Amino acid sequence: MPSTDRRRFLSSAVLGGTAVAGATALGSLAPETAFAAPRIDLDPGARDPNFAEGRITAISGSLLKVSGSDKALHRVYVTHGTSVWKLRPTTFDEIKVGDGLYARGVKMPDGALAADAVWVNIVNLDAAITAIDSGRLHLDHHGNKVVGHVVTGTTAAVYNHTPAISDLSGLQVGKHVKVIGAWRPDTNEVDIATVYAGI
Amino acid sequence: MGCSNSGAPAYGEMSWFCCGAAWGPCGSAGGGACGTCNSSSHQCAWPNASDACFNITRPDQCGEGLARRTCGHVFYVTSQCSGSCVSVSIADCGPDTNSFCGERTCCGSACASNRLIDLTPSAYSAIASLSTGLSPVRIDS
Numbered sequence: 001m002p003s004t005d006r007r008r009f010l011s012s013a014v015l016g017g018t019a020v021a022g023a024t025a026l027g028s029l030a031p032e033t034a035f036a037a038p039r040i041d042l043d044p045g046a047r048d049p050n051f052a053e054g055r056i057t058a059i060s061g062s063l064l065k066v067s068g069s070d071k072a073l074h075r076v077y078v079t080h081g082t083s084v085w086k087l088r089p090t091t092f093d094e095i096k097v098g099d100g101l102y103a104r105g106v107k108m109p110d111g112a113l114a115a116d117a118v119w120v121n122i123v124n125l126d127a128a129i130t131a132i133d134s135g136r137l138h139l140d141h142h143g144n145k146v147v148g149h150v151v152t153g154t155t156a157a158v159y160n161h162t163p164a165i166s167d168l169s170g171l172q173v174g175k176h177v178k179v180i181g182a183w184r185p186d187t188n189e190v191d192i193a194t195v196y197a198g199i
Numbered sequence: 200m201g202c203s204n205s206g207a208p209a210y211g212e213m214s215w216f217c218c219g220a221a222w223g224p225c226g227s228a229g230g231g232a233c234g235t236c237n238s239s240s241h242q243c244a245w246p247n248a249s250d251a252c253f254n255i256t257r258p259d260q261c262g263e264g265l266a267r268r269t270c271g272h273v274f275y276v277t278s279q280c281s282g283s284c285v286s287v288s289i290a291d292c293g294p295d296t297n298s299f300c301g302e303r304t305c306c307g308s309a310c311a312s313n314r315l316i317d318l319t320p321s322a323y324s325a326i327a328s329l330s331t332g333l334s335p336v337r338i339d340s
Contacts, residue, residue: 044273045288047239051321055222069220070239085330100222102238104324119329123224124215126295146224161303161310176298178214180332183223190224194332198299 052076052103052113055185059097063112066101075112076103086120087182087191088154095120098185121182123190129173137171137192139179147189148179155192164194171197202275202284205339209265211315212304213276213336215323216244218291231291233270237319241285243274244293244317252292261300261313268340276316276326279335280306283326285318293317304333311335 042048054068066074078084078092082105086094095101095118102122105115125146127139137148156164157171171177177197181190217225218236230236232248246256247265258265268274270289277284294314303312316338320329327334 042241042286044241044286045235045271045290046241047237048241048321048325051239051324053221053238053320068239069222070237071220083328085328089330102320102324102329104321117324117328119324121223122329124217124329124332125224126216126298141224142227144224144227160301161305176295178299178332180330185223188224193330196302196333198302 049107050105050113052101054101056095056097056099056101059095062092064095064101064103064118066103074103076101076105076118077108077112077114078118079114082115083117084120085118085122087151087193100183100185121185123179123181123183125179125181125190126176127179128176129171132171132173137177137179137195139177145188148181148192148195149189151191151193156194158194158196160198168195171195202277202286202339205275209263209315209338210279210311211263211313211336211338212302212311212333213316213318213323213327214294214314214333215320215329216291216293216317217320218242233290235270236290239321240290240319241287241322241325242290242319243276243287243322244291245272245274245289246292246294246296246315248289248292256293256295257297258313258315260297263296263313263315265315266340272340274316275339276318276322277337277339278306278326279309279311279337280331281326285322285325287318287322290319291317302333304335306335309335 052074054066058065064076103118105113127141131138139146180194181192217238218228218231246258294317
């Protein structure tokens with residue numbers, strides 16, 4: 001099924017209240033499928049109606065109630081066709097009240113978003129390494145201290161286009177890095193998914 | 200002009216950044232150099248948005264001759280991975296190109312070097328997964 005048709009199907013399935021059963025047969029949307037959609041014709045600079053961000057205030061069935069950072073309220077449906085990321089690709093049951101979220105999907109007539117993808121607590125930090133100790137990177141992120149936790153089996157390093165590897169020994173204090181990770185809500189700590197560093 | 204339609208495109212890495220009202224470590228990001236930046240809008244940061252910006256990012260030190268483009272200028276950014284395109288307007292200064300000179304990102308056989316543009320989460324997620332962090336792109340004016 002073409003990706004656009006899949007997305008329409010998810011939307012209609014949610015509207016019909018059969019999202020979970022209906023979407024299961026199709027499998028989840030892989031990122032390469034979700035982002036192979038046609039060009040989005042939206043005025044540059046305009047707010048994207050098919051995107052939501054904020055903190056999760058309630059979870060009701062497959063519905064996430066989200067309070068946007070700009071005070072907007074969002075309702076986001078997660079179906080079995082939604083790709084969920086929280087430090088790694090994961091499942092709906094890992095999503096908790098209080099988590100931060102970015103979601104992309106299809107806006108339905110009632111204003112809710114049928115999500116193609118949700119990224120939970122994801123952060124993208126450009127930072128300098130100020131210290132390294134056992135299992136942690138201490139980071140300066142635009143003048144703010146952030147502690148990055150190494151997660152065994154998950155955290156990987158990419159040294160200038162090398163394949164991602166678990167060996168972090170190439171990281172150096174004083175060097176700039178980019179960190180993709182998952183924020184620990186209401187702290188200055190993140191779990192590190194990938195750290196990109198020069199060599 | 201539109202996606203993949205200009206005579207002198209730039210090829211490089213894109214990443215994403217948050218701005219405006221936000222949660223987590225992004226909470227202090229603010230409205231960016233142009234004062235209008237918002238994570239939910241299709242916007243970008245450009246390394247040569249002003250003299251002051253250029254003196255920080257210094258893409259020339261990585262061999263990148265990027266044109267001066269100021270707040271509100273529109274780019275068309277095409278993912279070399281998905282082929283999808285999004286239009287974005289400049290709302291901030293960045294990325295810090297010279298901190299990562301020579302860095303290279305590939306998607307199959309399509310590769311690009313040097314960080315040339317950062318997109319807001321809404322724009323980046325329209326053409327790539329946020330979890331990728333870096334992606335090779337073509338940039339048209």
